[in-house]
Amino acid sequence: MKRKTILAHPASETRKKGEILTTQLIGNILVLNYWNDRVLRGRYCMNTATGEYEYWDAARNVWRQARLNTMVEHDPWCYRSINLKKRLEFDCPEDEQRAENAIAPKTKWQESDIFSRIYDWESDYSGQVRDNRRMSHRNRIERLMAQIPPIPDDFTEWLFRVAAHGQEYAFYDKTGASYSCTACGNTSPEQKWERAEGGKARHNDRAICPICGEAVTVKRRTDHMTYETQAMLIQNMTLDTSVSRHIDVKLQWSAGGKKTVCSEGIRLIFQRNYKVRPTKIYYAYINKSCWDPDPACFDEHNPCNRRIRETYLYPEGVREALKGTAYDVWMDLFPQLAEAGKKLDYNKLLIAGLREPDMPRVIEYLFKGRFSRMLRETAAAVSTWSGRYSGSLALDGECIEDVFALEDRQKINRFRQIDGGEQILEWLRWCDHTGKRIDDVTLQWLDRQKMSEEQMSFILDRMNPCQIMHYIQRQQKESYKGKSCYVVLTAWKDYLSMCGRLRKHTEDEMIFRPRELKRRHDEAVEECRIRQEELKEIEREQAADRMRDKYPGAEEHLAEIRERYEYRDDQYIIRVPARLMEIMQEGAALHHCVGSSERYFERIMQKETYICFLRRAEAPDKPYYTIEVEPGGTIRQHRSEYDEEPDIEKIRGFLRQWQKEIKKRLNEEDRRLAHISAQKRQQNINELREKNNIRVLKGLEEDFMEAI
Known part of the structure; x- marks a missing residue:
């Protein structure tokens, strides 16, 4: 596009308001000047010889490679010529005729309006550009692939020697009562074939070929053998590049001899003088099942999901190919690994x-x-x-x-x-x-079963690995027939965990190494089920002990306020718990967070808030409401079972009476602590607002009852 020439010609103007097009023909370039209320918005240009198009954005003074509708509608994904016909108007019939003559219909079926023609010309040009770009990309890859050297002549022989370890077979022909040896390719009568140890050769026996003397494996029940693996070639290409080729290989033996079929899947091009990437990867765009593919069928994408696995490395030329690349640290070691046949x-x-x-x-x-x-x-x-x-x-x-x-x-x-x-x-x-x-037998068993130290740590302090192995093997024979070692180990660990919960002496050998693990495990499960509530109580008590150690003084603070805070009338009672254990039991009974969240214990320790229990007078020992109250009597929260609030109006009335009563009992220390608690409460509310935690803020606002 001749941009300077186009801009050198001023846009033909219009005197009309609205969205107006004026046209110009500059050489073979048709220019559509887009005016909106007499303001030039853009100039759309199309080369009538090639179909090339772009437009000049007048507001930004830049050129854009985009369609006409993008300049006018700013919607590149939705092109409707009817929208343009409704919105746009040519300045005069001469402008419209000039565009009609420049943009001729491509086919006789084409719509007659100029905007549909422009769209067809744009589509044809864009498709041609895409095809040219794709073809250029394809040609570039093919030129690169053409530089890759051929596979070495001894590649097949090397594969059979390294990957198949020189394995040879003798296939039986029932019709001719003879064997065909893959080592020498000759056929000999069945009577001449004997086992290496003597006697008639049978299926899968090792025998000596009577013609070439090679040791082979006899095959009477199959007519071919196949072994699949992967091989790697590292070769020089040019002075600046080398290639790593990953080839899926199928080795085949049959009565007709041996042969190799290959499916090259991935090529890595190593750059010696690279600026960005030291390696470029190309994948075969055919499936691995297509053996012996076209060597030019490589691309930068991986539609067939070809993968690199463990492979044998062809030793020749590795040093020269890696020299000068980013991988030259391996140029001495890789040939040694390849010569040793390491996969x-x-x-x-x-x-x-x-x-x-x-x-x-x-x-x-x-x-x-x-x-x-x-x-x-x-x-x-x-x-x-x-x-x-x-x-x-x-x-x-x-x-x-x-x-x-x-x-x-x-x-x-x-x-x-x-x-x-x-x-x-x-x-x-x-x-x-x-x-x-650990003896070798135990080590190999641990290795086969993939048993790690971490998995067996629960019992290693009482039994050594050899004892553990024999115990698991015995349980597999007696209690867990057909089950894996991992299943037995998991059941054993689960059993000891339950014994710990039941407070059994797990250091006793009769406990940690039971004769019948499955029976003892099932008995422990049943005992845990029966004693479920008792065990939960034990666990809560243990947790309360931990909380007592973690928050020292919390129970003493509750004891200090008990006389001032406890209150009752005919219907309700306020109690102050004596131990942290009671708070945890209360939370578990009412299914809310007071007993499980440590922040309440921390507040009690710091004398920021206290926890009190509200009970019905008719059922003083049954949990009903849990109250969080500040030292001055202000109530932060009051929640019943599952955070619900039954009979809340009656409860609020009683709580107001309680607040008035305890206000008379407060001392100077309580009032000082109440002032500090109010400041911490406001700080907590500000943090919740910053986090936009609307749900918690709303709940606190509903529960809040300030002491009057």
Whole structure:
């Protein structure tokens, strides 16, 4: 669009009021000048040769790539030509005819009005721009993918050697009574095949091929074998880029021989001279089930949810491909891991190299120390998103003892021999800290069952892991047949918890290690049900003891005011509780927050407010109303069961009488405390207003009864 040329031509003016369009033809550009009450609002321009359009916003003096309706209606999502026809008017017939001639109909079915034509021209141009942009993006990716080198010739041979560990098969042909060996590709009669130990070869037996002499696995009941895994290639592309290719691989054995089918899912392009991102990721936009896909079918989106998993790394060319990239800290170690055939999440390790500078050194410790399983789990413990390590190793450790947090070198050697992982390391650390020993059988059982120290902490102070293992296994045979170890452990923990509530002596072996766990567990459940109210009372009493220790002096303050605050008439009684336990019982009986919220105990301790009980004279021991009252007699709250207020008018009348009576009994200290309490009350109300807590404010306002 020739913007300067257009602005050099002044807009043709109008003398009419309202929303008026005047037109100009500047070269092959049609200009619609939009006037509103003789004020120029904008100039819409369309190239009649290409369909390109934009408008000049007169108010802001900027150009915008937008449609005509956006300039006029400011609604880009709703285009209705009828709205424009109703609102807009051409200044004169010549202006309208000029626009009609410049914007010709695209088809014979097109509507005849000029605004519909403009909309069609805009849509065609926008679609063409989108198609061109999409094609340019596609061509750029295809040019990049064309630079990726081919898969090495020995890739298939390497896969069978590393991933399948050289596994070979002999498939039986019933028709010919013969076996086909995948190692040499030859067929030989059944009579020549014998087991390695001697005798006729049967299904899944190991046998020696009579032709090539290779050890193979005999298959009489199937005609093929398949193994799926993932492989990774790191290759140089150009001087500035290299690529990491993640390929889903299917290895197949059949009577016809061996073959490999691949489905390359993800390509990571490493930039050597990067400014923003060191890596760009491209995903195959076909499903993994489509093996041997078109190598050009990659995009920046991931519609098929392709994922990187643990993989085997092809060793050739890794050093050269990583050199000079952001991941060159791995250029020496990765080829060694690949040559050793280690199946790891190499992609996570690449990311960790950017975020955890000590990770390469720890991985080298684990690899050269032959801690194979710990090596895999350490790589898997890296976050794909942040690159941070979340495992239990100390990456900043200066030696292997520091890394494992094990002081005993013998335990480290033992850890290597049993090829331990995170779970076993946790238990060896427990042995180090406690000075106790766990045998290998118990360690392996703990590892298989995924039993952590935290899960077994409830019983570890009374039984060692070996005893726990034997006890759980016995319960699985006798009481919990078919149940997992976790189910037994959970039932055991639940049983001991109930014993604690029932105040049984849980240090007694007869209690903490019952012969029949399920029966004793069920008995404890039934006893807890029967003694439910008693247990709740015990728990409340224990809580009250804690509150008494936490808020010292609260019960003494209640005792000081009892004589002045207690009152009665023919219908109602006001009582002052003697213990905090009574307040908790009152709250539980009436189902409100007085007994469960610690703020009331804190206020009693500080002499800000007190808690009193209102009872009916006919039922003096049955909870009815709970009163929160200030030292001067002002009532902050009065609530009955479930925060309701039955017979509130009668209650208020009695409370007024009570306020008048206790006012006569107050001393100077009460009046001083009443003044402080009023200030704290106002401060609390101000805080609630700032938080806009309307519900609580309204409740306090309804309950408030100031002492007169």
